[in-house]
Amino acid sequence: MDLSLSPEDRAWQARARAFAEAELFPQEVELELSGRLPRETKDRLRRAVVAHGLNGINHAREVGGQGCTQLQQTVIGEELGKATGALWAVVWHPAVALRHGSAAQIRDYLVPSCAGERRACVAVTEPEAGSDARRVRTRADRRGDRWVINGEKWFVTTGDEADYIIVHANAEGDPARPTLFLVDKATPGVRVRREPKFTHTYVFGHPEFVFEDVEVGDDKVLGGVGRGLELTKDWFVEARLQIAANCLGAAIRGFEAAEDWATRRVQFDRPIRDFQAVEFMLADMAVEIMAAKSTVYRVAAEIDRGLDRKTAHAWASVVKLQASEMAGRVLDKAVQIFGGRGYMRENPVERLNRDVRVDRIWEGTSEIQRVIIGGQIRKRGTAVFTGWEQGGR
Ligand SMILES: Cc1cc2nc3c(=O)[nH]c(=O)nc-3n(C[C@H](O)[C@H](O)[C@H](O)COP(=O)(O)OP(=O)(O)OC[C@H]3O[C@@H](n4cnc5c(N)ncnc54)[C@H](O)[C@@H]3O)c2cc1C
Incomplete structure (x- = not known):
């Protein structure tokens, strides 16, 4: 049984450690004391993630990721996890579900997300649906050739920073057909209700979203209706x-x-x-x-x-x-x-x-x-x- 890390694994570990020490640790105290990092710092960190080659570590090279193995992602996560204020979150991991997207979704969402030009957040939890996702009430109803989404989502991590939301909703309100939708945050009817404070200091927020008659086309269904x-x-x-x-x-x-x-x-x-x-x-x-x-x-x-x-x-x-x-x-x-x-x-x-x-x-x-x-x-x-x-x- 070989339990050793390969030279490549070690190289990823060293890269992540260098990034954490050079870029994340110096931000910790300011983040803790002010509760947020200034926009310029967040933008600089985004560029630093790319410069260190840590963007899209969980996706294949063909879509602009780094093609890291699960073990490599683990040694990277360990190094980044040493930073306080959840600063590890500045290193984005585009949602794995995006791999199941159509060619157009991969081009418009996954590729720019790996590059750090777009950022997703994932919205599953609701006031009545936490551990039990079957209690999700957010629904997407067919109106002509469009879907109309209505509902409420809580604790949407990075919802303040993201430009699109992966929304878990039931097609026609049917819990047997849970479906993921790619909803651009700028779509009419999407609004942030409030952004509560939490025990931890977190580099981004966890806002609550409301969806009121948010219209999207079939091209925004991710991975097929019912596969949520x-x-x-x-x-x-x-x-x-x-x-x-x-x-x-x-x-x-x-x-x-x-x-x-x-x-x-x-x-x-x-x-x-x-x-x-x-x-x-x-x-x-x-x-x-x-x-x-x-x-x-x-x-x-x-x-x-x-x-x-x-x-x-x-x-x-x-x-x-x-x-x-x-x-x-x-x-x-x-x-x-x-x-x-x-x-x-x-x-x-x-x-x-x-x-x-x-x-x-x-x-x-x-x-x-x-x-x-x-x-x-x-x-x-x-x-x-x-x-x-x-x-x-
Ligand atoms: C900071 C933060 C960020 C988050 N980010 C996201 C996000 O980005 N997207 C998202 O969709 N959600 C997010 N969540 C939501 C998170 O996943 C839920 O809080 C979690 O799943 C628990 O749901 P709940 O809070 O409704 O608790 P509940 O489900 O109401 O649980 C309350 C208590 O009951 C217990 N319990 C429930 N069911 C059972 C059972 N069957 N057996 C035994 N005990 C049980 C639980 O363990 C817990 O102790 C976030 C939450 C926090 C706090």
């Missing part, structure tokens, strides 16, 4: 792996900072790491990170080796659940080791501790990941998770 849930599932696999990679990075940065502080901080005439209570926290952090990293890298590598779609979905839940819960525990300990300084917003550990809380909520809560894993155990047996190779051997 199926396409969203593929998106979940990718997003859950990305969250897991970001969580690894956040935990590792917090661990390194706490270890450094434990060595330098002297109380009762000795460095605090000499107190076993503190050293045991560091030991637990190391164990947790090592375990989660092993799983995240393994699942990414298995996907690159052709893991079937069902198992990829199940294992993406495992890594998302494990890594997000791990990051919460590790960063809580990091705050503890810093004492009062760990509670100051100028300390990256304080910010990371706040940032990772949402990772147990979005893209499926921890409970929903357990529902998925439990359901797979029931249907396919324990070996899906306990066996080593695909099929549980």
Whole structure:
């Protein structure tokens, strides 16, 4: 079994690390204190993403992406995840569902999105539909040869920055025909109702959108009528792996900072790491990170080796659940080791501790990941998770 990273994987890791250190870390404090980055900074960061060759890492070279493997995306996500304020989000990952677009949609949406000229946001969640996407009320009704969309979407990440929205709506209000629509934000009838504040500082916003008689043609249906849930599932696999990679990075940065502080901080005439209570926290952090990293890298590598779609979905839940819960525990300990300084917003550990809380909520809560894993155990047996190779051997 070869567990080593290839020279190409290492090159991606080094590139992402250099980008995070040169471009993201210097923005952290300003972002935290002012809550937003100025337009010029965001534009400069967009150009820097392209200059570092990090645009469209999750798409093929033919459409202007970087054609990275899942493992390469993971090592990149880990490095970027070390940045606070979710600055990793400045590196765009055009929605995987766009691959299922028509030739015209690929030309008009996917290619410019990989280049950073366009940006999407994804709108699934609604006031009555969170974990249970079947409760979506947003509907698209046929009027002549057009679709007319009406509804409301919440928590639309990057909705302030995006110029188009991938809207999950039920065709003719039929929950059995969930469908994705490409809706340009400038289309009449699309409006932002409000942009609430959240626990974390996030480089972009999470506005709430209202759609009132928004008309689009058949050319804006993505992947076919009725395929909405199926396409969203593929998106979940990718997003859950990305969250897991970001969580690894956040935990590792917090661990390194706490270890450094434990060595330098002297109380009762000795460095605090000499107190076993503190050293045991560091030991637990190391164990947790090592375990989660092993799983995240393994699942990414298995996907690159052709893991079937069902198992990829199940294992993406495992890594998302494990890594997000791990990051919460590790960063809580990091705050503890810093004492009062760990509670100051100028300390990256304080910010990371706040940032990772949402990772147990979005893209499926921890409970929903357990529902998925439990359901797979029931249907396919324990070996899906306990066996080593695909099929549980
Ligand atoms: C900052 C942020 C950004 C987001 N970005 C986006 C975005 O870009 N696009 C988008 O569409 N959505 C986005 N979301 C929405 C996110 O995916 C939902 O918040 C999440 O799926 C949970 O839905 P909910 O908030 O309605 O909680 P609910 O579904 O109401 O859940 C409430 C509680 O009940 C539990 N629960 C629900 N069902 C079950 C069950 N079957 N078994 C056990 N427990 C259960 C949950 O785990 C949770 O603890 C974002 C959310 C946040 C906070």
